[in-house]
Amino acid sequence: MNCDVTERTILNQARTTSSVPAIPGGALNAPVNAFYNGIRNRVFLREAAVFCAVVLFLAGGIVLVWRMAYPEWPCRAVVISAVGLAAAALAGALYRAIRLTPPKRKLMVWLDAHSECGGFLAASLSTDCSAWASRIRTPRTPELSMQFPAARVAALLISAVFFAAAFYVDPEQARRNGPGSLDVHEEQQELESKLEILEQEPLVPQEEIAAAKEALDELVQNSSGTTPAKAFEGIEVLRDLTDALAANAARALEHSAENFQRLSQAGSALASLPPDVPGRTKALEQLKQLAEQLAADDAALAEFLKQSGDNLAASMTPEQLQSLADAMAGNAQDLRERLEKLAQARRDQMQGGQGQDGGDTGLVNDSDYENSAEALQQWLEENAPGASELSDAAGQGQGNGTPGSGGISRGRGDALLNFTGETQDVGDKRRELMLDNNTPGQSVSILEFATSPGEETAERAKAGKLSGDGQAVEHAETRILPSHRESVRRYFNNSPGQP
Amino acid sequence: MNTETTSLMPPEELNHISSLAARLLDELDKILLGQHEVHRLLLIGIFSRGHVLLEGLPGVGKTALVKALGKLMRLEFKRIQFTPDLLPSDILGGSILQVMPDGSRKMEFQPGAIFSNILLADEINRASPKTQSAMLEAMQEHAVTLLGETRPLPDPFFVLASQNPIELEGTYPIPEAQLDRFLFKINVSSVDADVLTQIIANRRRGEPPEPEWTLSAEELKEIFDAMDRIYLSESVANYIARIVAAGHPENPAAIPDVTRFVTYGPSPRAAIALAESSRAAALLAGRPAVGFEDVRSVAPAVLNHRLILNYQAKLDKITPALLSERLLEKVDPAGIDWPQGVNAGKA
Numbered sequence: 001m002n003c004d005v006t007e008r009t010i011l012n013q014a015r016t017t018s019s020v021p022a023i024p025g026g027a028l029n030a031p032v033n034a035f036y037n038g039i040r041n042r043v044f045l046r047e048a049a050v051f052c053a054v055v056l057f058l059a060g061g062i063v064l065v066w067r068m069a070y071p072e073w074p075c076r077a078v079v080i081s082a083v084g085l086a087a088a089a090l091a092g093a094l095y096r097a098i099r100l101t102p103p104k105r106k107l108m109v110w111l112d113a114h115s116e117c118g119g120f121l122a123a124s125l126s127t128d129c130s131a132w133a134s135r136i137r138t139p140r141t142p143e144l145s146m147q148f149p150a151a152r153v154a155a156l157l158i159s160a161v162f163f164a165a166a167f168y169v170d171p172e173q174a175r176r177n178g179p180g181s182l183d184v185h186e187e188q189q190e191l192e193s194k195l196e197i198l199e200q201e202p203l204v205p206q207e208e209i210a211a212a213k214e215a216l217d218e219l220v221q222n223s224s225g226t227t228p229a230k231a232f233e234g235i236e237v238l239r240d241l242t243d244a245l246a247a248n249a250a251r252a253l254e255h256s257a258e259n260f261q262r263l264s265q266a267g268s269a270l271a272s273l274p275p276d277v278p279g280r281t282k283a284l285e286q287l288k289q290l291a292e293q294l295a296a297d298d299a300a301l302a303e304f305l306k307q308s309g310d311n312l313a314a315s316m317t318p319e320q321l322q323s324l325a326d327a328m329a330g331n332a333q334d335l336r337e338r339l340e341k342l343a344q345a346r347r348d349q350m351q352g353g354q355g356q357d358g359g360d361t362g363l364v365n366d367s368d369y370e371n372s373a374e375a376l377q378q379w380l381e382e383n384a385p386g387a388s389e390l391s392d393a394a395g396q397g398q399g400n401g402t403p404g405s406g407g408i409s410r411g412r413g414d415a416l417l418n419f420t421g422e423t424q425d426v427g428d429k430r431r432e433l434m435l436d437n438n439t440p441g442q443s444v445s446i447l448e449f450a451t452s453p454g455e456e457t458a459e460r461a462k463a464g465k466l467s468g469d470g471q472a473v474e475h476a477e478t479r480i481l482p483s484h485r486e487s488v489r490r491y492f493n494n495s496p497g498q499p
Numbered sequence: 500m501n502t503e504t505t506s507l508m509p510p511e512e513l514n515h516i517s518s519l520a521a522r523l524l525d526e527l528d529k530i531l532l533g534q535h536e537v538h539r540l541l542l543i544g545i546f547s548r549g550h551v552l553l554e555g556l557p558g559v560g561k562t563a564l565v566k567a568l569g570k571l572m573r574l575e576f577k578r579i580q581f582t583p584d585l586l587p588s589d590i591l592g593g594s595i596l597q598v599m600p601d602g603s604r605k606m607e608f609q610p611g612a613i614f615s616n617i618l619l620a621d622e623i624n625r626a627s628p629k630t631q632s633a634m635l636e637a638m639q640e641h642a643v644t645l646l647g648e649t650r651p652l653p654d655p656f657f658v659l660a661s662q663n664p665i666e667l668e669g670t671y672p673i674p675e676a677q678l679d680r681f682l683f684k685i686n687v688s689s690v691d692a693d694v695l696t697q698i699i700a701n702r703r704r705g706e707p708p709e710p711e712w713t714l715s716a717e718e719l720k721e722i723f724d725a726m727d728r729i730y731l732s733e734s735v736a737n738y739i740a741r742i743v744a745a746g747h748p749e750n751p752a753a754i755p756d757v758t759r760f761v762t763y764g765p766s767p768r769a770a771i772a773l774a775e776s777s778r779a780a781a782l783l784a785g786r787p788a789v790g791f792e793d794v795r796s797v798a799p800a801v802l803n804h805r806l807i808l809n810y811q812a813k814l815d816k817i818t819p820a821l822l823s824e825r826l827l828e829k830v831d832p833a834g835i836d837w838p839q840g841v842n843a844g845k846a
Contacts, residue, residue, distance in 0.1 A: 122788070142843045
């Protein structure tokens with residue numbers, strides 16, 4: 001015989017089939033069901049990997065879009081959506097697994113063929129085999145193996161990483177970088193810093209700052225609209241508003257500082273005189289009257305006078321008067337420091353509005369002030385030579401029609417306008433001085449004298465000071481904006497190599 | 500599928516019949532030693548009412564097998580030694596002018612050797628195609644038509660042909676179309692040394708012993724009747740059909756080896772033969788329904804002469820038996836399209 005070894009093996013197997021042990025027929029369902037479930041579960045795993053990968057990609061995209069659209073994104077809604085998507089994915093995978101899993105009829109046939117059941121299982125699908133139930137062999141559930149494709153695993157991992165990464169994306173940053181959004185972050189920070197500085201200044205109305213902040217928040221939220229020009233317009237309006245607030249506050253501070261300075265200088269001049277000088281009492285009265293006149297439009301000075309009570313009286317000793325003058329000078333210094341803080345917030349206003357700021361402040365009753373100041377000046381000239389600059393100092397608020405003669409920052413409003421940067425008579429030049437390295441807004445205007453400071457005459461140096469004999473350097477300090485003197489001094493002190 | 504049978508045979512009835520078949524097989528194994536599978540396939544062929552082509556070297560027991568089968572089944576046995584000058588009339592018979600006792604003359608039909616239950620056509624490939632065709636036609640029709648008169652052949656009628664795979668010079672290989680009329684082509688090989696030792700030691704001049712038991716005609720008829728009641732399920736029928744379809748190179752279901760090495764695949768007659776022989780195998784195994792293992796056990800013998808190989812197969816030494824084995828390996832009995840990546844191991 002030559003039917004091959006394989007054939008013989010098959011034939012021998014077929015011969016042994018007839019002698020299989022008898023089993024109850026009802027036990028057939030268990031191996032078939034186990035076989036079916038094993039295949040379905042493995043197919044489910046394979047399909048679930050694909051479905052989950054797709055769902056994770058979708059969920060990641062939804063989370064991204066959601067977070068971009070709603071900064072305060074509803075976590076619960078997203079979680080519910082994710083759970084719903086996951087359930088849908090698993091349901092889809094189960095549906096696919098059921099579709100792909102061979103039906104139980106075929107699996108029973110397969111078991112019949114591979115378990116050598118003699119055709120009973122296949123026959124039982126279409127005919128009654130009950131008479132042979134005792135001879136039907138229970139098939140064994142075969143071992144199942146599954147190859148999990150690396151591509152599916154990779155897709156699942158990548159999608160999971162994408163989904164997780166979607167939670168770590170900064171929506172604000174993404175929105176700013178988004179094609180439909182307008183980046184006003186820098187402008188917002190600039191305005192916020194200005195408003196913070198202004199908020200610390202008591203002279204600025206807090207309700208205006210609050211309104212400006214509210215407007216700024218609204219503007220930032222609406223900056224992703226389709227009309228970015230409106231956002232920039234709003235920014236400009238807010239910028240002008242903060243600058244105006246800063247300018248007003250700076251003007252008030254500057255006014256108060258100069259009032260304190262004047263009174264301090266006058267007080268110091270009076271304190272330097274002997275107590276028995278004739279007319280001292282009257283001069284003190286005039287000084288008090290002058291202080292009250294100045295305090296009428298100066299809240300800081302009025303507060304100071306209110307706190308000092310009756311200290312400014314005719315019976316004050318020179319020491320008391322000097323102490324009061326020192327306190328006023330200290331107040332002036334404090335006000336200048338506050339003014340310096342405002343410098344950043346108001347720099348644009350300061351640079352563009354110096355001409356407007358000069359001259360008459362409109363804050364003082366000119367006739368009363370002039371009477372008191374002239375009477376005080378006259379008495380001082382008679383009794384304290386060298387202290388005659390009170391009139392010049394007092395005149396800063398009014399000017400004399402000559403630019404520069406009324407103080408570096410306080411030209412008259414009716415002065416002739418020129419754009420050469422030079423004063424008409426001395427040829428001094430005004431230029432921008434950068435306070436730190438090329439930072440816009442960190443600059444002050446100073447005067448450059450046509451002559452060197454060393455060649456300044458004593459007469460020139462006296463200008464703008466109550467007491468003369470000043471040095472050229474001091475004179476230069478007086479010609480610099482009062483609010484920036486400390487900044488200029490600190491700049492030169494910190495940078496000795498700089499001109 | 501089984502149109503006649505709606506339920507399985509009762510175990511008691513089948514056990515009786517299958518015990519007859521098993522006894523027949525056992526007796527055959529006793530007479531001829533070491534050829535159990537040949538005996539089994541031969542009995543399956545007989546139970547399937549098919550003709551069997553035995554191919555083997557001289558002296559391996561082909562003639563002795565047929566003789567023993569005839570004795571066991573109490574059937575009329577005749578043998579024809581095919582030669583190139585053998586005429587169809589030598590097989591079929593013919594009318595001979597006879598002188599009657601009264602002196603008259605009459606043409607009287609003298610039946611040929613084919614009028615028997617079992618015919619051994621020895622070295623069938625040595626006869627001329629004309630003679631081969633005459634016999635093969637009678638095999639198919641189970642009748643002989645001479646001079647316009649049709650004479651049926653005895654029932655049962657089996658042809659057990661043999662051919663020698665060597666000394667092919669001067670032979671006439673049987674055409675494939677006529678080979679298809681044989682149910683099986685069984686390769687009869689030589690037995691091993693142990694079996695030869697038994698033959699030499701126990702048998703004088705190698706003569707087989709007389710059978711201790713024979714099968715009666717009634718019992719044979721019972722077996723034939725039982726064959727009709729063996730249940731062939733739709734799943735098994737589908738398995739048979741897919742095996743045959745996979746053997747056709749132009750069929751989409753063909754396995755790669757078939758596409759490469761086969762010129763012509765098995766005919767529908769092969770599917771019928773496979774189903775019938777599977778039934779017989781199930782009966783011989785004592786089962787009322789055809790199992791997949793029955794199909795696998797007879798498929799090589801059925802397909803052996805029905806897979807027409809090309810020259811590429813001959814160059815690569817691919818045999819029909821090898822291709823049959825690959826067909827059985829590749830064709831899934833359940834026809835399941837397994838989900839991708841899922842593999843079922845051995846049950």
